[in-house]
Amino acid sequence: MRSRSVLLICGVFTIAIALSAAPRSFATQQSSDVPAWLRTRVGEGEGQIAEVVLQRARTLYQQKVNQGAVKNPCFFSMDATRPNDLGGGKLGRRFYVICESERSFRAISAGHGAGRDLKGVADFANGRRCAKNFGNAMDSTLTTGGAYVTGETKTSFKGYYRISAKQDAVLVRSFVQFDGEGETANARQREIGGHPAELLRNVCLRKDPRSPYANHDGYVPFGTLEDYTGGRSNGCTSWSPSDAGQIIAMVKDNPTTLYIYPDAADIEAVARAVAAGRSLSSVGLYWNASCLNEIRAPKFWPKETLEPVLAQYKKDHPAPAQQPTPICKER
Template structure:
């Protein structure tokens, strides 16, 4: 009888205080060897990096250096639990560029995956401020945390846009492919990478046969430039134009690592603790406090369960036939 009571109490303890999921294999579990100059940047304030994100990013980088996979003196990290759009034109700095050889640390803004709302079937959309939903499913437009290595850089012509009454500019955008492993292994299939947060909207075709980008009929795309640095992406990592130029230059023909927090195990562990009515920090887990207050609890959508839902939705709601790009009206 006494043994039965003890087992009952233990079972209740597990239900109320669920065990946290195991951390990634490359997460540093030993006392930190972070140098003093870098430790000065550790914290949860604006422009700082939290301990768990830094430890995992350093461990991933050191692992890939030891394997001979990267030789770049710098590595990247991102904390997607932090806020993005802070309002009044201010952006949260949550993407980190760390170069330990020259004691350099910088924090810049970066967008998160916007997700999707499948009209009552499944809602995994994210707001501009904080990300609630994460996942690695195809066509989900969600951020997937975990380990990445930067790959090749692709540069493509997007079109022209007006910069003044008598002057136009050309938008040529670079895209850095990410290669993942484990939960992020499908990054290339998902076309996940990093690029400037800018695009052209309201595109039409303008006659300009002298342009080196003109098609066989002498037309070029022309549209309105949109900067969405404070917005969301299709799951990629998007930076402001100026930051993107520096980051992309760093990894051109010289790959490095990127660690994005949180992973699926982190999301699930925090969700369980929140459901039990406890703050994550009490159990040694991390989530940005202000964003957790806003989203209440995060959710990870695994590809195994979400991809069939998306496929069925798109089968039931086929996209309309793509219309040809219209010809620009003369001003």
């Protein structure tokens, strides 16, 4: 199994660590340095964190703390091999908030990248429940596993929506920029980050010159609020609005680390093992069993091969001219 190193860069600090020199080594390494209270959270059951995911997340966090790049007492991780939608209205908990100094561990839901189906060219779309396709290409809307550090938080006005017969509310959504490293280094260019899973649908423009958000003609966007917690994203990490509020508050002006599993080396190793008919445990690899049974084998789409395909598809299928936002009909 080939050795791969990921270069971690933050400010003026640079250090190389082997995040996936051999996936087996992470699956079998001893966890004696993991506090006893946290070891009880390790496992592959619902609400638990797989050992390889925890080990890599802790390694990344400790490296950044030692560099002086991170002072936040908490760090994050995500296991994108776990199911997102468990059925019956239940969501899979696969995003982890770990604060060791406080002996705090939370497992919450998070969406994965939807991918795209370029009809007749390439299909790298993901279902709602399990992610099969991963990648780091621009415009792919795929999740990329690997190392990230949270960056600045941007807050933007999205519009108004109705909450009762006589009352409207404002949707102001915050977005936490992620800065990636190695295969995730283009996270900023891809506008990859974390945000609440909510948006406005069926938007029109309503006359409201008294609104502080009104445009120069006195109009504001107005739509229907959609909460897509448990759905898919454009490659970003989406949380429920309530969870997002807590997470965003934790990292505002206080960056921390996020490790998303799996990275490209894991995906390639698992795909090879599946193709050879070998069980993952026999070769020290990890993937959520339920999702692996569903997707059969994962695939990583590197930007070097997928971006030219996406560019040609865009050239061959130009988007229709954008229509102006309609004026709302009188209520």
